[in-house]
Amino acid sequence: MHGRHGLVQTLLAAEPVDEFNVWTFPLVLDQGKPLFGEDAVPAALRVTSSRVTGKGVIVTTNQSAGPVAQQTAAVEDGKVVV
Numbered sequence: 001m002h003g004r005h006g007l008v009q010t011l012l013a014a015e016p017v018d019e020f021n022v023w024t025f026p027l028v029l030d031q032g033k034p035l036f037g038e039d040a041v042p043a044a045l046r047v048t049s050s051r052v053t054g055k056g057v058i059v060t061t062n063q064s065a066g067p068v069a070q071q072t073a074a075v076e077d078g079k080v081v082v
Contacts, residue, residue, distance in 0.1 A: 021061050046063050
């Protein structure tokens with residue numbers, strides 16, 4: 001099912017989503033809208049496949065990975081450490 005950011009958030013809140021694809025295009029148009037906004041339901045995701053098209057579009061397939069694990073991250077020597 002194709003949809004906008006609001007549809008994704010509605011489906012995640014109702015929990016009927018087993019898998020979804022995210023297409024990330026290599027361009028910025030104005031400010032845009034975040035796919036997962038402030039009111040999004042926290043969900044752990046697992047990327048089950050990914051590919052990059054010839055035009056640079058990143059396509060990932062994501063599945064639910066259960067509850068969100070609480071972790072902390074920091075930047076050390078210019079690298080993110082989890």
